[in-house]
Amino acid sequence: MAAPSSPDAIRDVNTRYHDCAAADYDAKWGIDWGEVGREQVLGKLRKALGGALPVFDRTLEVGSGTGYFSLHLLMAGVAARATCTDISPGMLEVLEGNAERLGLEVTTQVADAEALPFEDASFDLVLGHAVLHHLPDLEQAFSEFLRVLRPGGVIVFAGEPSRVGDRIADVPKRAATAVAPLWRAALRASPAPEGHADGGEENHELERHVDVHAFVPADLAGLARDAGFEDVQVRGEELLANWFGWTNRALETTAVPDEVPMAWKQYAFHGYLALQKVDAGLLEGRLPAALFYNLLLSARRPEAG
Numbered sequence: 001m002a003a004p005s006s007p008d009a010i011r012d013v014n015t016r017y018h019d020c021a022a023a024d025y026d027a028k029w030g031i032d033w034g035e036v037g038r039e040q041v042l043g044k045l046r047k048a049l050g051g052a053l054p055v056f057d058r059t060l061e062v063g064s065g066t067g068y069f070s071l072h073l074l075m076a077g078v079a080a081r082a083t084c085t086d087i088s089p090g091m092l093e094v095l096e097g098n099a100e101r102l103g104l105e106v107t108t109q110v111a112d113a114e115a116l117p118f119e120d121a122s123f124d125l126v127l128g129h130a131v132l133h134h135l136p137d138l139e140q141a142f143s144e145f146l147r148v149l150r151p152g153g154v155i156v157f158a159g160e161p162s163r164v165g166d167r168i169a170d171v172p173k174r175a176a177t178a179v180a181p182l183w184r185a186a187l188r189a190s191p192a193p194e195g196h197a198d199g200g201e202e203n204h205e206l207e208r209h210v211d212v213h214a215f216v217p218a219d220l221a222g223l224a225r226d227a228g229f230e231d232v233q234v235r236g237e238e239l240l241a242n243w244f245g246w247t248n249r250a251l252e253t254t255a256v257p258d259e260v261p262m263a264w265k266q267y268a269f270h271g272y273l274a275l276q277k278v279d280a281g282l283l284e285g286r287l288p289a290a291l292f293y294n295l296l297l298s299a300r301r302p303e304a305g
């Protein structure tokens, strides 16, 4: 399949890929609906906004997927009323099921982040996790975020890949792929059939085309400033944790999922959490944002504007 060549084609590939990936999405990414997941979400928001979190009355999430951020914010009482949007109806269907299981009320709407179907100044917080890098027209998206925020409202976008971090992450991914046969033999796991993940071969092919950006921190900050935001901050997070995480993920995708022993999964999960602490405590304040894998953007709509 050729790379999509127009903004509409990029949106179409994203919709089809995520519709197909939706049912297995939470399991694939190890999304946790308990205390661990909540602390992950709140920790990112605290880092972005610098300290204790207020209660946001009306929140809007773009590219909300299965609800990881918004549902945790509702459970933690940080969001009072949450609206979740996504270009993929399939992802929102899974989100609705998650919300029902967790006993949460949430408004969902299929929408492109670049054309938000809401009145001006409707929200106190506009947020997203791992979504900006899928959007073909970022200038248009940022002008929509500004428009739907009330004056003084804030945006937080987390989990955006940095350009350097993305290249560095390729090294552990390649190394893991090279040693995968030995790793499977040690764990007595069989090789996964070709194209088994995310709804089969066709979706595996679509996955190669859904990501359209990796960011330089200054450029990401520039997008927010040019749209009219102030107090713009871009931070970097997760370096060692991501190398470790990508290595393990690359290994795991080569094996039949049910044959990967629980002890390995526990080691991968707890190792990731431990390295996140090392990153946050030792590296994030000392190294340039561009080196980290994930970028975290926060900004404010001016009071008068």
Ligand SMILES: C[S@@+](CC[C@H](N)C(=O)[O-])C[C@H]1O[C@@H](n2cnc3c(N)ncnc32)[C@H](O)[C@@H]1O
Residues within 6 Å of the ligand: 011, 014, 015, 018, 062, 063, 064, 065, 066, 067, 068, 069, 085, 086, 087, 088, 091, 111, 112, 113, 114, 128, 129, 130, 131, 134, 135, 136
């Ligand atoms: C990597 S997933 C992240 C989902 C969720 N935020 C999370 O962290 O689990 C990216 C999400 O962005 C959505 N998306 C992609 N392009 C979009 C667009 N143009 N407008 C709105 N959502 C979009 C996808 O459908 C998908 O649900």
